Amino acid sequence: MRRICYFSLGTCIAALLLFAACGGGGGGDGGDGLTTLTIYADPDWDGHVTYLGFVGFSPSASFHCTGDRDATMHPGYSSRQLYAFHIGGLEAARIVRVTLRLHQDRVQGNPYGKYGDVVIDHVEYIGATGLPTFNDQTLLRRFAVLSTSPNLGARTLNVTDQVVRNLGEAALYSQYRLRFWSEVAGFSDDVDDFAQFAFSENPSQDKRPRLIVEYR
DSSP: OOOOOEESSSHHHHHHHHHHHTTOSOOOGGGOOOEEEEEEOOTTTOEEEETTOOEEOOSOTTTOOEEEETTTTOTTOEEEEEEEEEOTTOOGGGEEEEEEEEEEEEEESOHHHHHOOEEEEEEOOTTOOSTHHHHOSEEEEEEEEEESSOOOEEEEEEOHHHHHHHHHTTOSEEEEEEEESOOOTTOOOSSEEEEEEOOTTOSOGGGSOEEEEEEO
16 A cells, blocks of 8 residues: 655654554555655745855745846846755665656746756755855755756656765755756856746645655
């Protein structure tokens, strides 16, 4: 039997893991014996950071984007998106696979032609947001390519190693930063070129950022 839980905090994780440990979680689709948990990004910590170090977690969709806003702000104004998932209560030894799922909701201009692919950093920004959040606070830089085209829709990525590392360091959150492969200083124009991935407050549940955790 596959059990799916939707939440922002870790209380439900701990309860389900305890339930499974007591014999209540058995089975799994296709006889794989796995239980699946779905963890949505924490709405208090998903947002964006600008090249000036401004970090915003407002639910307003107009601010959260990855790329530049040369037209609406000024040439050279770039931004990166941030996501954090509460993983407290998970047991690293029982994890089989963790998949990050983000939905590309909007593309403005030609960011892929200008900057290349969207890549992802494994970071730690909670508790110390500011200028370092844009390019530092990095556990592993550019560990994978998330998106290669402006086509709208879901993107998935295996982040098992990242989550296991966070758990090994007793971290309560697994945190990520989106950016384009190349953001060359001085390469600016008067056109907005950005991709926008959905965030927790999106009214469409299907688009909300999540971790899909499969464990024994």
